Amino acid sequence: MEAFLNNSGAVIDGFTWTIRLTAVSALFAFLIGIVLTAMRVSPVPLLRGMAAVYVETLRNTPLTLVLLFCGLGLNSALGVSFAETTQWNVYWLAVLGLSAYTACFVSEALRSGINTIPFGQIEAARSLGLTFMQNMRLIVLPQALRSVIGPLGSVLIALTKNTTVASVAALGVQEASREMKLMFDQGVVPVIPTFIGFALGFLALCLPMGYVFGWLSKRLAVVR
Amino acid sequence: MAATSLVALENVNKHFGDLHVLRDINVTVDRGEVVVVIGPSGSGKSTLCRTINRLETIDSGVITIDGQPLPKEGRGLARLRSDVGMVFQSFNLFSHKTVLQNVTLGPIKVRRKSKAEADKHALELLDRVGIVDQAEKYPAQLSGGQQQRVAIARALAMEPKVLMFDEPTSALDPEMVQEVLDVMTSLAQEGMTMVVVTHEMGFARRAANRVLFMADGEIVEENTPDRFFTEPGSARAKDFLSKILSH
Numbered sequence: 510m511e512a513f514l515n516n517s518g519a520v521i522d523g524f525t526w527t528i529r530l531t532a533v534s535a536l537f538a539f540l541i542g543i544v545l546t547a548m549r550v551s552p553v554p555l556l557r558g559m560a561a562v563y564v565e566t567l568r569n570t571p572l573t574l575v576l577l578f579c580g581l582g583l584n585s586a587l588g589v590s591f592a593e594t595t596q597w598n599v600y601w602l603a604v605l606g607l608s609a610y611t612a613c614f615v616s617e618a619l620r621s622g623i624n625t626i627p628f629g630q631i632e633a634a635r636s637l638g639l640t641f642m643q644n645m646r647l648i649v650l651p652q653a654l655r656s657v658i659g660p661l662g663s664v665l666i667a668l669t670k671n672t673t674v675a676s677v678a679a680l681g682v683q684e685a686s687r688e689m690k691l692m693f694d695q696g697v698v699p700v701i702p703t704f705i706g707f708a709l710g711f712l713a714l715c716l717p718m719g720y721v722f723g724w725l726s727k728r729l730a731v732v733r
Numbered sequence: 734m735a736a737t738s739l740v741a742l743e744n745v746n747k748h749f750g751d752l753h754v755l756r757d758i759n760v761t762v763d764r765g766e767v768v769v770v771i772g773p774s775g776s777g778k779s780t781l782c783r784t785i786n787r788l789e790t791i792d793s794g795v796i797t798i799d800g801q802p803l804p805k806e807g808r809g810l811a812r813l814r815s816d817v818g819m820v821f822q823s824f825n826l827f828s829h830k831t832v833l834q835n836v837t838l839g840p841i842k843v844r845r846k847s848k849a850e851a852d853k854h855a856l857e858l859l860d861r862v863g864i865v866d867q868a869e870k871y872p873a874q875l876s877g878g879q880q881q882r883v884a885i886a887r888a889l890a891m892e893p894k895v896l897m898f899d900e901p902t903s904a905l906d907p908e909m910v911q912e913v914l915d916v917m918t919s920l921a922q923e924g925m926t927m928v929v930v931t932h933e934m935g936f937a938r939r940a941a942n943r944v945l946f947m948a949d950g951e952i953v954e955e956n957t958p959d960r961f962f963t964e965p966g967s968a969r970a971k972d973f974l975s976k977i978l979s980h
Binding site for chain 1: 786788806808811812813814815816817818819821823824825826827828829838839842843871873874884887888891
């Protein structure tokens, strides 16, 4: 406990980066997920196909490979760079990998939400003269979103924990589990209590997410 | 003939797989006319109704609304659909919106009316269909009959040129049928152009200018309601009427 407290600066720093990675990746994953969902139900076969290929590919690729690709493939081999400093460059590469990967799960959740909407409502919106985009924005997505808030909470929790892969998988991004490993490397902290400490840290992050999303999903449920 | 009629279908054909659901349909609906389409289930009458705003595509033939051929897709189709009101069997109100929002959505988003103007008109329409006091409720809080009257108000709010009804009372409990038919009858009397697919023979007698009898994807008989119900011209219509009117 004492060793843990002596390193509290590094611990807080690590979890701050974890939260930052999670929040920014979640935002992008959500936006990309909405676009993918709209593409998958669009009347244009090409868009449907492209979105399906994207989702099926990334969803079935291990996250480690996705992040390795961002680090080794995009950055080292292709020279893609997002920032001057290494610290921020790997951060944005990790955000790219995490959000591209998580967007698939957001999209699949939303798509199952769309299936809960009676098709007649979509026809009714069409018959009023709404365009496809208006129909998505005003009728389909608001209802789909409200019916999958619970599953989206699970996606967010998974994303939070998945940020730890970003430091392991070649990128060396700063986040909580990397701080833990650095502490072990220095050999200054007792192993088991430190593990438990970091595990509790993630629990403290993720547990409230589950409760908040559970509460929201009840509150916002569409009554049929 | 197409110059004066509001809705015109010429040689319309449609298949569902091997099933030929619409066979060489030729129909015109004039301004202010109330056309009731009746026939046994599976005769294609709902499909006919749904092709008129292209909720169903057709394989061949031409459909024109107010002289304009129905566009295949895109904004042109959306614009044309906004002129063809539709009332469905299962109401299809937007569950996440209040009654008032259901009625004002089209006018605000499609007709680009101000919210104040759309609200005012919507409340007048809700008053007319007798549910203005439910304006802030959600569809799930209303009875079937009330929901269908909201759906009629929602369609009317677009100020459509023609109003289509696809079996509007078939999903209702018996005691709620009349309240919906009353609204429809008063619309008919006010000169609204209507195409009504229904099994309500009383309504057909009372409100229709013309009855279309369909069977197996064809229009078998076209007649005035009086003649159709008292001396139908076709054997199939006689058979159909004997089955539904005998009990």
